[in-house]
Amino acid sequence: MPDNILFYAVFLSQILLISFYFPRKMLKRISYVFATYPPSQYPRLYPEPIGYYEKAQRNYRNLNVAVLLVGLSLLAVFLGDSRSGEWDMGTFVFPYFMIQFFPVMLLEIRSFKYYRLMRKADSRTTRKAELQPRRLFDFISPTMIGLAVLVYFAFIALILYIRQFDFPWFGGYWNIVGVTAANVFFAAIVAWNMYGKKQDPYQAYEDRKRQLELVVQQMVFMSIAATTFVALEVILASLDMRDLQPTAMSLYFQLLTSAFLREYCYIHLYET
């Protein structure tokens, strides 16, 4: 068991951060927004009756409590079972993270529905827009983009180098395909946010700029983090340190969630 202490500590941190700390922060902000911008004074912000949002808030809280209990039970099993040292913890970390992320995805889907209803209810005939082009470097420094590109090419070089050794576990070029697909996905999210339709019809231009800045920085950060994580996994495996992979994976998920929820908390609650 002592070998796994580091993993247990990191996994506990994953459980508490994603299923306790962030949901708590989010719920606090939602309550704050409801209190500061009540439906009686801001009816346009609430295309559905207030009860609908309160129910969604309750569901979000209950789901997170359930996921938190599942995580703590899982950890109790790990600590209580003497054979747990032989288990491959990596097989638990990823599925559990997906379960942890489910309430966030649900909230994301709800927010799409919310904006759609808001646009539908918007009966104004006047449309406004700033006659100003949006460019990538308005929202992020060229250094950060350069860093992301550098990390990506360093990753390709690493894969080409590791390929020479014929490791049986090594996925070869599929690593490059996977990381490239992830980066294309991040780039698509940036493009959709920059040039796509405005989700919130009442959002001011300055707010949108602030939101874009957050999304672009977040996606570039996620691109660097994802590429670095896959490179780290490959390095750990090639150095025969696969025992550390679940710990690295858990830390990576925590980092990713922190970046994602920082933006999520800000944007969705800022506008609600």
Next chain:
Amino acid sequence: MEIVIDTSDSVPVFAQLINQIKKAVLSGELSAGTALPSIRQLANDMGLNHNTVAKAYRLLERDAVIETKGYRGTFIHQDAKANSAVDLNAWVTSTLSETIKTLRGSGVTDSEIRIAFGNVMNNRDQ
């Protein structure tokens, strides 16, 4: 600068866009070389059809108020201020009025003028 479009206005949306951009050029709010948003960006921001914005940009480019520089984007033309003052609609109306006046003076009836105008517009009998 902010563009405001009223979809319930009798003036077509593309014409409102053209008028506001020309007005901004004349007032100095938009100076030569100023970058404009892409058609897609402006259309999505205003919730308009891309073709509507494309039509406005096409007509502004024809009038040399804006210019497209390949992948670099769309910019206000160097001679935009002088070109924005030219009202092509007013010029067409005055030219046609003069022509019709001459034709009527020669004894051509309104009906004959309408038929001839229609034929010319449809590239017939040329």
